[in-house]
């Protein structure tokens with residue numbers, strides 16, 4: 001039951017519980033004390049400067065007013081002022097940070113440096129200067145503290161947003177043409193809310209202290225109003241003769257600060273879906289439950305190997321995807337140099353090469369997702385009649401190109417349920433009603449052997465195993481029945497047994513839907529098994545064009561390709577030695593040339609991912 005789950009969640013989160021109790025009590029005091037204790041807190045009497053006693057627990061001040069009652073009554077004004085200043089800093093800071101994140105490069109850098117300078121300036125000193133300029137008073141104290149708190153929120157927001165900006169789910173949203181502000185609100189802010197909430201709570205504590213400091217030095221609340229800072233100010237002259245008068249406001253300040261920090265920590269872990277307390281599904285069980293156990297035998301692996309769909313040239317003239325003379329530069333640096341290939345409908349072209357050879361850059365150039373500062377030029381870059389250079393219509397890009405990334409966990413927004421994410425393309429771009437989109441996705445997930453597809457849609461990404469998520473991302477990429485599917489190292493992060501099943505799903509989709517595929521891997525064995533045509537990249541250039549069949553048979557002639565083959569684990573298993581690939585385009589020499597493997601088609605899909613990570 002939802003209520004049981006809520007109770008369990010609160011029990012497992014002692015910070016949240018204790019912070020909520022402390023602040024809850026303070027709120028009750030803030031509401032009730034002014035109603036019940038105003039008389040003893042504000043009426044002048046002849047009982048001046050009494051020590052602690054039964055009638056006045058902490059004594060009375062110089063005008064015969066009850067010290068404890070005044071501290072309790074001051075709770076409302078103090079909390080209201082601190083909350084108002086913190087809320088204003090939060091809203092303004094997050095808005096500025098978000099805008100800075102969206103700003104073009106030079107403007108963003110300039111703003112970030114300005115914000116850094118403002119953060120380096122002590123906030124209390126800044127608040128004192130602003131309050132002095134505005135003049136003493138409650139309003140100017142709130143404004144001063146609010147302004148002083150803005151840079152902290154702005155910097156954290158801009159920095160955190162930058163760390164999320166290159167996540168696969170943000171790139172996918174960009175591919176789908178989601179506007180920048182919506183990406184910010186839906187994908188970026190929810191995923192940086194944890195640290196922001198922690199800052200919010202510490203900022204509330206800081207505002208509380210700063211506002212009390214302003215009142216203490218006479219720049220904040222003025223007579224006859226009083227907050228805890230003002231009470232400390234009034235107690236100063238008698239601090240040695242009657243120390244009990246500073247006790248109540250000081251304790252209130254400390255208790256409130258501790259309560260706010262505890263609540264902030266608790267809320268931060270509550271909003272993070274990964275720490276919400278839902279036990280992740282055990283990966284093994286989830287995978288084992290799949291109806292299609294990965295084939296381990298040679299025959300099954302061979303059936304995975306390319307069946308020759310489409311001509312194996314990759315340079316044909318009538319391709320669906322045409323890449324001609326593609327060059328990608330970042331400033332003066334050439335990342336991809338004069339690359340040309342085509343992919344026909346139903347054809348799978350593989351890009352293979354060492355880490356940093358430019359595989360992902362080519363894929364991102366095709367999808368129009370190159371990072372800022374990286375520019376693509378080509379004599380032709382087109383998907384059928386869709387010109388991919390310039391600014392192709394977002395809707396067509398979103399529906400005609402699907403992408404599957406290497407890291408299935410990073411593909412999905414951890415803050416949203418899978419159902420919301422998996423059906424987004426259908427709902428937003430195809431106008432499919434929500435219920436229909438969910439039903440379609442359940443069918444698509446079942447097709448790709450995701451168990452309990454209904455339940456998966458209600459789960460968060462961290463509750464699924466990597467293989468299950470990767471299948472979900474393939475189903476998601478296929479929602480619009482794209483003409484081109486880009487798979488950027490889709491099996492590298494997967495368990496060896498799951499790899500084969502995922503590769504089989506690509507082959508099935510390619511055959512059943514006639515989808516053109518650009519398959520990227522640094523595992524030459526996997527590429528040989530799946531692809532019709534293979535382009536071997538080195539230093540951003542295509543150094544060899546071969547076929548999956550030649551790779552499987554080991555009948556490749558180019559020294560670099562032979563070196564790559566020789567360096568694969570299969571070759572080592574076959575008796576070779578695993579050596580680093582050393583080859584330069586100029587020298588055209590392979591070190592070592594090693595005996596090519598002749599059993600790729602049988603072993604590739606079972607082979608563990610190469611040790612070298614990619615991105």
Ligand SMILES: Nc1ncnc2c1ncn2[C@@H]1O[C@H](COP(=O)(O)OP(=O)(O)OP(=O)(O)O)[C@@H](O)[C@H]1O
Pocket residue numbers: 330335353354355356357358359360361362371374522613614615
């Ligand atoms: N935003 C960028 N700015 C400058 N250089 C970049 C940028 N992104 C990538 N590069 C460089 O471009 C080159 C190609 O990178 P890319 O990621 O395409 O290689 P890759 O073959 O996909 O490697 P991996 O298998 O590790 O993903 C690398 O040298 C990389 O450092």
